[in-house]
Amino acid sequence: MILWQLFLSYLKIGFFGFGGGYAMLSLIQNEVVVQHAWMTNAQFADIVAVSQITPGPIAINSATYVGYTVGMQLGHPVYGMLGSVIATLAVCLPSLTLMILVARFFMRLKNNRLVEGAMRGMRPVVIGMIAAAALLLIFPRSDAPGDRNFIDGWSWMLFGAVLVGSWRKVNPILLICLSAAAGIVIYGLF
Structure with a gap:
């Protein structure tokens, strides 16, 4: 059940994570800390730090680490590895599907006023989501014991x-x- 919830959470993050990894951090934090309480803000901050310094996109790295942590809650390293694979595939699946579809039609639509307007409208949202991720790490919203500000x-x-x-x-x-x-x-x- 927890692995299915992990898959659905990261699929949702993959579908709505506009703006790349940093913009996705607030979505990831909401899912793994607030909604499901799979970890504390301090643990999430550690995962973000490790994801930042390891090669690769931060959203995929953090999905792998969160998936492992959540899977390990089932009590065996095999579940940790399975959780890593599930979260990583789930976060990548929407982007992969969308890029295949967009690549086909983008050249024809790139000068379309509606597409151009949508892209311009999403830019401030991306900046806001990045700022929200930073603020959530500094000022956690959870009242869980031991889930204090790590700054x-x-x-x-x-x-x-x-x-x-x-x-x-x-x-x-x-x-x-x-x-x-x-x-x-x-x-x-x-």
């Missing part, structure tokens, strides 16, 4: 340092590595 003073300092580094065009890989090292020092020692 502390050190996190804000790391955020500020990475923001300045990004603004000054420091290599993102270097920023990720330095942030990981800072996290080991800060959270390993204090």
